Amino acid sequence: MLPIPELISPAGNLEKLRFALHYGADAVYLGWKEFSLREGAGNLSLDGLTEAVKTAHTAGKKIFLAVNIYFHNRHLEPFKTFIREIDSIPVDAFILSDLGAIAWMRENYPGKDIHVSTQANTTNIETARFYECLGISRAILARELTLEEISEIARNTSLRIETFVHGAMCIAYSGRCLLSNYFTARSTYRPGEKPGGMRRDKIRSANLGDCAQPCRWNYVLMEPTREHHYLPIEENRHGSTILSSRDLNLSGHIPALLRAGISGFKIEGRMKSIYYVANTARVYRHSLDRALAGTPPDPAILAELDTVSHRPYTTGFYFNENEYRTGESVSATETSDYTRKYKFVGTVLENIGGGRAIVRAQNQIRSGEVLDAISPRFAHTEIRGFGMLVKGKSVDMVQPNTEFTIECGVELNGMDLIRRSLSDI
Numbered sequence: 129m130l131p132i133p134e135l136i137s138p139a140g141n142l143e144k145l146r147f148a149l150h151y152g153a154d155a156v157y158l159g160w161k162e163f164s165l166r167e168g169a170g171n172l173s174l175d176g177l178t179e180a181v182k183t184a185h186t187a188g189k190k191i192f193l194a195v196n197i198y199f200h201n202r203h204l205e206p207f208k209t210f211i212r213e214i215d216s217i218p219v220d221a222f223i224l225s226d227l228g229a230i231a232w233m234r235e236n237y238p239g240k241d242i243h244v245s246t247q248a249n250t251t252n253i254e255t256a257r258f259y260e261c262l263g264i265s266r267a268i269l270a271r272e273l274t275l276e277e278i279s280e281i282a283r284n285t286s287l288r289i290e291t292f293v294h295g296a297m298c299i300a301y302s303g304r305c306l307l308s309n310y311f312t313a314r315s316t317y318r319p320g321e322k323p324g325g326m327r328r329d330k331i332r333s334a335n336l337g338d339c340a341q342p343c344r345w346n347y348v349l350m351e352p353t354r355e356h357h358y359l360p361i362e363e364n365r366h367g368s369t370i371l372s373s374r375d376l377n378l379s380g381h382i383p384a385l386l387r388a389g390i391s392g393f394k395i396e397g398r399m400k401s402i403y404y405v406a407n408t409a410r411v412y413r414h415s416l417d418r419a420l421a422g423t424p425p426d427p428a429i430l431a432e433l434d435t436v437s438h439r440p441y442t443t444g445f446y447f448n449e450n451e452y453r454t455g456e457s458v459s460a461t462e463t464s465d466y467t468r469k470y471k472f473v474g475t476v477l478e479n480i481g482g483g484r485a486i487v488r489a490q491n492q493i494r495s496g497e498v499l500d501a502i503s504p505r506f507a508h509t510e511i512r513g514f515g516m517l518v519k520g521k522s523v524d525m526v527q528p529n530t531e532f533t534i535e536c537g538v539e540l541n542g543m544d545l546i547r548r549s550l551s552d553i
Contacts, residue, residue, distance in 0.1 A: 133392070147402050174217075196223050204232075269290070278389070393416060429506060
């Protein structure tokens with residue numbers, strides 16, 4: 129019997145978790161700051177993790193906890209202490225990549241479910257069988273595999289197979305990159321040089337969850353005896369971003385992925401916005417449900433993925449030739465910038481009746497704008513000629529993080545999202 133397919137969304141914090149589940153995810157993956165590959169995400173405290181598990185389980189959904197850095201000696205004792213502290217919290221699975229951490233978990237907590245991370249770069253049948261022998265239940269395969277290779281692994285192991293289907297990709301092999309370490313190490317600075325473009329004055333390791341994303345920077349080629357004489361590397365008006373990859377988008381290929389034996393469909397983006405988390409979840413929920421029913425997805429719904437912040441899309445390594453829209457390669461050489469069609473401006477907190485709702489502004493909102501409200505059901509509500517009240521007083525503009533009453537004459541429900549088309553600006 130084939131395993132029931134799961135849609136797995138990112139959850140950088142509790143609020144994103146709730147929106148991911150509300151908009152269609154079957155499970156969410158989240159992190160703990162010290163041991164997660166997204167140190168910059170919100171991540172959770174002990175109380176937050178307890179609440180996250182309770183929220184998900186009440187909804188009949190799952191929580192997967194990512195503790196998938198590559199551990200140095202200094203991390204091991206804090207990791208063991210952490211696992212002991214959360215032993216009573218019924219997390220559904222731990223996502224691990226470090227073999228030492230996996231071995232310790234297996235020896236000391238044999239009942240804990242473990243998923244091997246994509247960082248472990250599982251690329252073949254024998255590696256999958258090795259993890260099978262360790263008692264691993266699921267392999268999140270390397271991103272460098274073709275669909276044919278994935279299918280071959282799925283047919284030859286009892287592991288549940290999970291792959292990424294959407295989001296940012298790393299130019300390094302399965303994300304195991306040293307560029308960030310190199311460019312943030314003091315040993316590479318010239319005498320008197322100060323670190324620039326870094327949020328913190330320290331070595332930032334991608335394999336410890338603190339990547340500075342140097343693959344998204346612009347690069348030039350210079351011959352050392354001709355200082356400041358830059359040679360183009362397929363350069364255009366944006367510069368050259370030869371290391372910056374496109375974003376993955378497999379929303380139109382879910383039937384093929386199901387036939388290959390993939391049963392976990394994972395969306396990248398723990399550091400992305402609520403709008404990104406919600407909209408990607410509802411689009412992939414639609415695609416997965418349609419695929420299971422033998423019905424093709426609605427192209428208009430797939431186009432919603434163009435409204436979230438993204439780089440040019442690709443199907444990555446899944447197919448022998450890239451089939452998604454442009455037919456171009458994984459690498460994005462034009463620009464590393466994000467594109468989007470809408471700006472996320474508000475979250476509906478509560479419907480108070482009579483065409484009124486309580487809203488929290490996520491960005492500035494001005495009266496006279498044309499807004500669009502979205503929900504998990506793909507019901508879009510246009511909002512025109514609305515009024516706004518802050519503490520009972522009418523205002524023409526609200527700033528981010530302001531709670532206000534919107535009077536719009538249409539019914540908005542809690543957890544609807546409000547956006548504004550950038551073409552209207």
